Amino acid sequence: MAALGAPGVGLLIALENLFPPIPSEAILPLAGFAAARGELGLVAVIVWATVGSVAGALALYGLGAWLGHERLVRLADRIPLLSGQDVERTRRWFVRHGPATVLVGRLVPVFRSLISIPAGVERMRMAVFVPLTAVGSLVWNTALVLGGFLLGEHLDRIIAFVDAFQWVVLAVVGVAVAVFVVHRVHARRAPAEMGSDAGER
Template structure:
């Protein structure tokens, strides 16, 4: 069996993990290239046990080492994210909220409370919820559920999901790219970055809601 490129890099510089969750991600990406990047992000979007805060910086490190181009990695990751979100969207659209909650709540680390958070986000404003929700941990995947249940336009869902995913993926992949061999430092300080992103998203969402409310009150 041929040794994958990322596995070879482990031998050369012990910055790429060869075990555990990060090791699994590295192996998938190294074995099937950019398709692996998209696959990992699709899985991460559906199943929370594979955090993007691990997968994306590692993908950025791969680009830094020359395995893939930086732009190509970002595009592949975004396609995977959108693909995973579309799967949840269509499941929810076909099954409805209660049946979807019942099925997804059986997945490890997914709770009915988490699903309800996604529903609450969507209730504020569908477009803003999908766009900003893609940049909020624990909401990122689950906001697809109410979008499907409420039969949000597929084209609108794709536009806002792609835009939000592109921003999120670019931030984390670029961080891994800039840190190079120290890509794992992104995970170490990831919570601070996540908190900063959540605050920024909350402020942006608040401004969006206020803007919408004022626009409705202003006479034409």
């Protein structure tokens, strides 16, 4: 961390948005620990980490904008158990709750990066997307950097806590996906079974 400097921390966080295997929950506490040792400036680390977060989010926003709504609908129609109607329902929900979703999403592992893609698909105004992304990222970055700064050599506690939080999020997502699949399979089987019963009669 001392060799990278605060701008290097920002670069790593930008890459973390694009390549999730580079975890911010490891990078930021280490940067905070380096700041506690006087090797980095605390405020500089937080500022650069937030700049990196916004830069990475803008790259994913661009991906979403390139993908576009129509292309996403066509893609959904080709995926088993999905349809363009699912995309339309998601779009209507995002139009109503997009700003809050972008803000809160920056505080949730896994979704921190992904939330920028639907924002790009819907072409959320930059005057809204950038400030909300910056505020949400600032809160997340500050919490992890200060955790490393205050806990010092006990960084494993922070990483373990965030890692457990991440697994909880993944478990909830997994259950939601399983419920969706079961419901969709049942919904598609019901008309076929009714048709078969009608034919027998």
